[in-house]
Amino acid sequence: MDNKSLVSIDDYTKEEILEVLARAAEFEKNPNCNLLEGKVVASLFFEPSTRTRLSFETAISRMGGKIVGFTDSSSSSVTKGETLKDTTKMVSNYCDLVVMRHPIEGSARYASEVSDVPVINAGDGANQHPTQTMLDLYSIYKTQGTLENLNIFMVGDLKYGRTVHSLLMAMSHFNPTFHFIAPKELEIPLAYKIFMNKNNIKYHEHTEFNDIINDADILYMTRVQRERFADPLEYEKVKNVYILKNDMLENTRDNLRILHPLPRVNEIAVDVDENPKAYYFQQALNGVYARQAIIAKALDL
Amino acid sequence: MNAKKELQVSAIENGTVIDHIPAEYLFQVINILGLDNCDNSVTFGNNLESKILGKKAIIKIAEKFFEDDEINKISLIAPHAKLNIIKNYQVVEKKIVESPDKVIGIAKCMNPKCITNVEAVTTRFKVIEKTPITLKCHYCEKITDHKHIEII
Numbered sequence: 437m438d439n440k441s442l443v444s445i446d447d448y449t450k451e452e453i454l455e456v457l458a459r460a461a462e463f464e465k466n467p468n469c470n471l472l473e474g475k476v477v478a479s480l481f482f483e484p485s486t487r488t489r490l491s492f493e494t495a496i497s498r499m500g501g502k503i504v505g506f507t508d509s510s511s512s513s514v515t516k517g518e519t520l521k522d523t524t525k526m527v528s529n530y531c532d533l534v535v536m537r538h539p540i541e542g543s544a545r546y547a548s549e550v551s552d553v554p555v556i557n558a559g560d561g562a563n564q565h566p567t568q569t570m571l572d573l574y575s576i577y578k579t580q581g582t583l584e585n586l587n588i589f590m591v592g593d594l595k596y597g598r599t600v601h602s603l604l605m606a607m608s609h610f611n612p613t614f615h616f617i618a619p620k621e622l623e624i625p626l627a628y629k630i631f632m633n634k635n636n637i638k639y640h641e642h643t644e645f646n647d648i649i650n651d652a653d654i655l656y657m658t659r660v661q662r663e664r665f666a667d668p669l670e671y672e673k674v675k676n677v678y679i680l681k682n683d684m685l686e687n688t689r690d691n692l693r694i695l696h697p698l699p700r701v702n703e704i705a706v707d708v709d710e711n712p713k714a715y716y717f718q719q720a721l722n723g724v725y726a727r728q729a730i731i732a733k734a735l736d737l
Numbered sequence: 738m739n740a741k742k743e744l745q746v747s748a749i750e751n752g753t754v755i756d757h758i759p760a761e762y763l764f765q766v767i768n769i770l771g772l773d774n775c776d777n778s779v780t781f782g783n784n785l786e787s788k789i790l791g792k793k794a795i796i797k798i799a800e801k802f803f804e805d806d807e808i809n810k811i812s813l814i815a816p817h818a819k820l821n822i823i824k825n826y827q828v829v830e831k832k833i834v835e836s837p838d839k840v841i842g843i844a845k846c847m848n849p850k851c852i853t854n855v856e857a858v859t860t861r862f863k864v865i866e867k868t869p870i871t872l873k874c875h876y877c878e879k880i881t882d883h884k885h886i887e888i889i
């Protein structure tokens with residue numbers, strides 16, 4: 437097993453998170469370099485994710501690296517029944533680093549154990565997506581000047597949203613106060629409440645989305661999806677409750693920034709886009725710098 | 738009185754008696770401990786009366802003394818099991834089974850979308866709660882609680 441891999445956000449200590457964020461800031465100043473010159477990165481997307489793949493490929497290209505791989509499994513040997521183990525073993529012989537997206541949970545950890553080179557998890561089903569978390573952290577760090585002692589409000593689907601769970605775990609190093617705003621059906625899972633209780637992390641749960649956000653430093657919006665509800669009537673009841681509109685931001689803090697992992701559907705009204713507190717488009721760009729820093733760390737560069 | 742109870746199966750001179758195994762798990766315990774492949778003389782009794790378990794099983798293994806981490810593997814399915822260490826027909830030591838910190842290759846992850854249920858991967862869990870035993874998958878990071886523990 438290669439301990440240079442990044443599979444889960446828990447693989448990074450607090451110090452490593454801060455080190456990667458500092459490095460991301462350097463890449464933001466000078467995105468183009470030749471750190472990856474002569475290196476080959478395998479980009480294995482067993483399921484399509486254009487957004488994440490383009491972000492990684494941009495990061496690799498800006499560092500002067502070459503990319504091999506596939507963009508979805510229908511064009512690869514996977515459809516011929518090859519195991520993940522065999523694909524990973526074969527590819528890791530060719531390259532210096534593997535970036536992998538796979539629909540099966542735990543696939544990235546397993547790949548990191550059979551691969552001879554570090555593996556960066558670009559999403560393994562509903563489990564982990566640590567590079568998204570690092571770009572979220574970088575966005576928070578950049579806009580607030582610190583990660584310490586912030587009021588983080590998370591809104592929407594807090595039950596299934598893996599970005600919410602990973603961000604929660606990562607922010608736990610920095611003495612946050614969490615506010616969770618979600619319908620009962622999509623509340624934050626018990627396992628995370630136990631974790632926060634054990635670690636003395638302050639949190640509050642709300643079902644109403646109203647002026648309590650006036651205390652927020654960060655508003656992290658997620659999508660409430662119809663297919664998460666067993667009862668369609670329950671969805672109809674809540675579908676318009678967790679939508680952020682521009683007039684709700686009137687009395688919020690000046691330093692408030694609104695984040696969203698994208699793609700958005702209707703959970704942030706279009707009139708918010710022009711508000712200087714809207715940060716979700718810049719957030720996506722931060723992903724390139726965060727991924728450059730993660731790649732550099734994985735390869736000891 | 739104790740010595741008499743042990744005679745429910747048959748006395749051994751030296752070895753280990755594992756008592757209070759739930760009757761339905763007798764053969765899984767034999768499997769986990771590899772008793773189906775050992776040369777020692779092994780005797781067992783099943784469906785014996787037990788106040789705690791209803792029906793219990795007992796296994797006696799002659800000339801065998803288990804290491805703790807070896808025996809603790811059975812705690813997943815036999816958390817109340819008790820060990821009597823026998824020397825010269827006498828019980829010289831009693832042990833209870835303790836939950837291990839890690840469980841490797843014994844239990845199945847309850848998450849159907851886990852890589853261990855899709856490909857031939859040895860399962861690995863961290864024991865995050867000992868009573869009732871609760872496992873966290875090393876791969877998919879999902880929890881398998883004691884009600885859903887399935888032995889491979």
Ligand SMILES: [Zn+2]
Pocket residue numbers: 542846847848851852853874875876877878879
């Ligand atoms: Zn699993």
